[in-house]
Amino acid sequence: MDTTGWTGRLREALTTAGFTYDRVAAALGPVAHAALSRNETMPGLRATTGGSPVETLTRLWLLQATLPVDEVGAALPGLVDPLCNAGLLERSVSEVRARVDVRPYATEDRDLWVASDLTPGLDGRASHVSADHVLGISSAATSLAQLTSRRPVGRALDLGTGCGVQALHLAGHARHTVATDVNTRALWLTRVNAELNGVATGPTGPTGPTGPTGPGSAGWIETREGSFFEPVAGERFDLVATNPPFVISPATGERLVYRDSGLPGDQVVEHIVRGLPGVLAEGGTGQVLANWMIRRDQPWDERLASWLPVTGSEDACDAWVLQREVVDLPTYVELWLKDAGLHPATGRIEPAAYLERYDTWLSWFEEQGAEGVGFGWINLRRTDATPTLRLEEWPYDVEQPIGPEVDGLLDRVAGLRGLDDDALLATRPVARVDLRQETYGGPGAEDPEEIVVRQQRLLRRARQVDTVEAALVGACDGDLTVGQVLGALAQLLERDEAELRAAYAPVVRELVTEGFLTL
Numbered sequence: 001m002d003t004t005g006w007t008g009r010l011r012e013a014l015t016t017a018g019f020t021y022d023r024v025a026a027a028l029g030p031v032a033h034a035a036l037s038r039n040e041t042m043p044g045l046r047a048t049t050g051g052s053p054v055e056t057l058t059r060l061w062l063l064q065a066t067l068p069v070d071e072v073g074a075a076l077p078g079l080v081d082p083l084c085n086a087g088l089l090e091r092s093v094s095e096v097r098a099r100v101d102v103r104p105y106a107t108e109d110r111d112l113w114v115a116s117d118l119t120p121g122l123d124g125r126a127s128h129v130s131a132d133h134v135l136g137i138s139s140a141a142t143s144l145a146q147l148t149s150r151r152p153v154g155r156a157l158d159l160g161t162g163c164g165v166q167a168l169h170l171a172g173h174a175r176h177t178v179a180t181d182v183n184t185r186a187l188w189l190t191r192v193n194a195e196l197n198g199v200a201t202g203p204t205g206p207t208g209p210t211g212p213t214g215p216g217s218a219g220w221i222e223t224r225e226g227s228f229f230e231p232v233a234g235e236r237f238d239l240v241a242t243n244p245p246f247v248i249s250p251a252t253g254e255r256l257v258y259r260d261s262g263l264p265g266d267q268v269v270e271h272i273v274r275g276l277p278g279v280l281a282e283g284g285t286g287q288v289l290a291n292w293m294i295r296r297d298q299p300w301d302e303r304l305a306s307w308l309p310v311t312g313s314e315d316a317c318d319a320w321v322l323q324r325e326v327v328d329l330p331t332y333v334e335l336w337l338k339d340a341g342l343h344p345a346t347g348r349i350e351p352a353a354y355l356e357r358y359d360t361w362l363s364w365f366e367e368q369g370a371e372g373v374g375f376g377w378i379n380l381r382r383t384d385a386t387p388t389l390r391l392e393e394w395p396y397d398v399e400q401p402i403g404p405e406v407d408g409l410l411d412r413v414a415g416l417r418g419l420d421d422d423a424l425l426a427t428r429p430v431a432r433v434d435l436r437q438e439t440y441g442g443p444g445a446e447d448p449e450e451i452v453v454r455q456q457r458l459l460r461r462a463r464q465v466d467t468v469e470a471a472l473v474g475a476c477d478g479d480l481t482v483g484q485v486l487g488a489l490a491q492l493l494e495r496d497e498a499e500l501r502a503a504y505a506p507v508v509r510e511l512v513t514e515g516f517l518t519l
Contacts, residue, residue: 006082007195013076014104014113017053021106024058036062039122057102064122066097088115100189101136107145107169108401112197115189116163120341128348129341134163134186141165144243144289146401147377153238156219157279159228159272164190164221166241171199171219174239180224180231187223194221229275236281244268246291247336248373250364265368266292273307273378277315280382285410286317288378294326295369301391304378308389317380318413320406321391324376332373333361381410388413390513398459405458405515412513421505425483429508429517431476453516461514468493468500469507476517482508 025033032043041063048055048063053075059065060072069091073080080096083089090099101119105112116136120129135141144166156174158167160181167179167190179190194201200220224231248266269290276286294300300323309316327335337343337357344351390413398405416424434456439448451470454462465473468489475485486504490497511517 006079006086007192008198009079010076010083011113011196011198013079014057014102017057017075019054019057019104019113020111021104023054024062024104027052027055027058039119039124041065041122060096061098061102064098064101064118066095069094069096072096103136105137105165107172110172110197112168113193114163114165114168115192115196121346124345132183132185134183134189136163137165140243140289144241144287145169147289147379147403147406148241148287149239149285149403149407150401151239151407155235155237155281156239156241157232157237159240159242160244161190161223162186162243164193166243167221168193168197168199170239170241171221173219175219177219177221178224178232178235178237179221180226182225182227184225187225190221190223228271229279232279235279236284237279238281238284240276240279240284240286242272242287243289244272246289248291248293248332249336249361266290269378270307273304273380276380277309277317277382280315280317280380282382282384284382285407286378286380286382287406290376290378292374292376293368293370294372294374296371297369300374305389305391308380309387315382316384316387317382318387318410319381319389319391320377320379320409320413321389322377322394323374323392325374325395327373327375329362329365329370329372333358333365337361377406379406379410381414383414385414385417388417394459396460399457402458408458408515409513412515412519415519416509416512421501424505424508424512425486425501426481427519428478428481429476429512429519430478431473431517432515435473435516437470437474455515459515461516463511463514463516468504469511472504472508473511473516 027048028036028044029047032047035041035043044063045059045065048059051071056067056071056075060067060075069080072089076083080089080091084091084096088098088100088102090097098118100115100117102113102115105114114137117134119136120133141162148166148169150169150173153174154176156170156177158164158170158177158179161167161179162181162183163186164179167177170177171194179187181187181190191201202220202222246266246269269288269292272288272290276288280286292300292304295303301321304321308319337354342349342354342357344354390409419427432455436454436456438452438454439450440452441447441449451465451467452462453465453470453473454460471489472482472485475488476482480488483501486500487497489495490500508517512519
């Protein structure tokens with residue numbers, strides 16, 4: 001569909017109306033806003049009766065209300081017919097309703113708008129999600145956006161772009177972003193969203209895009225249709241971000257492109273992780289939001305480590321994998337059956353058919369030897385050295401965005417690789433400014449039973465330490481080398497200095513890796 005002309009006019013109308021995330025949240029109020037997150041519109045409809053443009057647009061798109069033509073025309077002057085022709089709106093003689101969702105989206109430094117297919121199931125209405133449904137801004141999309149590195153790069157890849165929200169983020173700090181998908185409709189909406197937000201799009205010319213440009217456009221977005229890495233075969237990228245269709249299922253029945261890969265189990269995630277190093281430039285970073293199967297006969301970290309590039313491979317990568325959550329199998333099946341509208345409460349499926357699907361899915365999990373499903377983050381950094389693999393569970397709250405911590409840990413891993421123990425002990429590290437020390441013990445006890453050093457920001461790691469480690473961290477202010485600090489502690493504690501250096505060099509390495517100390 002041609003977007004020439006109306007995207008720029010729509011951007012101007014939305015700006016004039018003040019249709020931003022903060023203004024919509026204020027118009028709805030906290031109670032109605034929370035209700036909308038539960039797919040209930042009545043509180044929002046009651047809160048937006050003032051007739052202002054921002055209220056009209058909120059009712060039209062977020063609340064999916066049918067509105068008088070004149071009311072919509074006042075909020076979108078001269079745009080009702082063009083948007084109907086483009087497929088964003090639908091009108092009768094006197095009324096207008098939305099055919100797609102357009103909603104404001106706020107990043108740390110920009111107000112954006114994102115178009116996607118309408119949110120299904122509002123107010124408990126029966127709804128059928130089509131196979132090419134384009135999902136809007138989901139919690140998974142937000143998680144990936146918060147995880148992704150925001151360092152300036154030359155070329156970035158949004159693998160499986162959906163509505164293009166990751167591509168919009170990437171265009172803010174990448175000169176050229178390639179957005180791929182197997183869903184033609186998703187690629188159309190990605191181009192709509194790019195142009196709606198003043199970001200240049202293809203087709204490409206010899207020196208860059210030949211499409212429109214706009215204010216605040218740091219880079220440009222090129223869309224390509226195809227599966228997995230096929231559209232970018234032979235190319236390399238400085239940054240790859242992907243929220244793949246990772247739902248773990250028997251891959252039978254109707255396929256929803258935005259969540260079902262067509263591959264059984266978690267093969268889609270394994271395929272992406274194994275293929276990702278092949279499209280990363282030297283020093284490039286790849287970041288994946290994913291589910292994986294947890295099997296009874298193999299620890300989750302051992303299984304995922306087998307997917308990662310091994311020492312000596314042509315495209316070796318440092319890896320940092322965090323398992324953020326583990327879901328039991330019934331909860332997982334119920335979640336995704338309801339997501340597809342396949343619950344008796346929707347009226348689309350009979351109870352017996354629902355139970356049959358439920359039982360089939362659980363039986364398949366049992367055949368696979370599964371005992372749960374893990375959710376988390378997979379971060380890779382391409383290196384020409386012997387790679388470091390770090391896999392850990394971290395179900396605790398973190399500060400968002402967490403992307404800077406991903407960059408930081410992978411930087412520290414690379415930096416430490418060039419330091420043997422003698423070189424490390426000759427460094428002058430500095431303790432993080434946000435560290436706090438906590439001591440625990442009985443009232444009146446001469447010595448604490450437990451000492452914990454805790455980070456207050458980003459991952460918010462907590463580490464139980466002994467008295468030597470606590471004193472070492474406390475003394476690291478950049479003036480003394482690690483060796484000098486350990487030498488002083490050896491004298492104070494009447495310990496052998498050589499033994500102390502040998503025992504605590506690996507501890508210092510871990511303290512630097514985890515960000516307690518900065519070299």
